[in-house]
Amino acid sequence: MSADALPTLPSNRVAVVLMIDGLRADMLGPYGNTWLDTPRFNRLASEAAMFEHVWSDSPHLSAAIASVLSGVPARPSSPEALGDS
Incomplete structure (x- = not known):
């Protein structure tokens, strides 16, 4: 594929990596928790990429x-x- 055929990406893209130690995924609404209100995590998850299967390298x-x-x-x-x- 030539460089001319590659799609152009917006120049204002931002990547945010959120790493939290000691917080279980099942405590957050986006991962199925219905008894603890997590509106900000819910909103973030609705607008971002979420990963369901992750492993730590260490x-x-x-x-x-x-x-x-x-x-x-x-x-x-x-x-x-x-x-x-």
């Missing part, structure tokens, strides 16, 4: 965030991951 928060923001996989730190079992 059980350690700082390593997981670094991996998401950099695109570089977290380095294994356990003896099993390093092959020293």
Whole structure:
């Protein structure tokens, strides 16, 4: 495909990555919670992309965030991951 055939994107696109530690998805309206009111999360979910199946690259928060923001996989730190079992 030539560069001329590629679609043009608006120049004012904005990406916001929201990462919250310790908040279960089932506590939010967009993921099915009906007993706790979460109007701002509901509105955000109606206007944004939502992911239903996600996995963390690391059980350690700082390593997981670094991996998401950099695109570089977290380095294994356990003896099993390093092959020293």
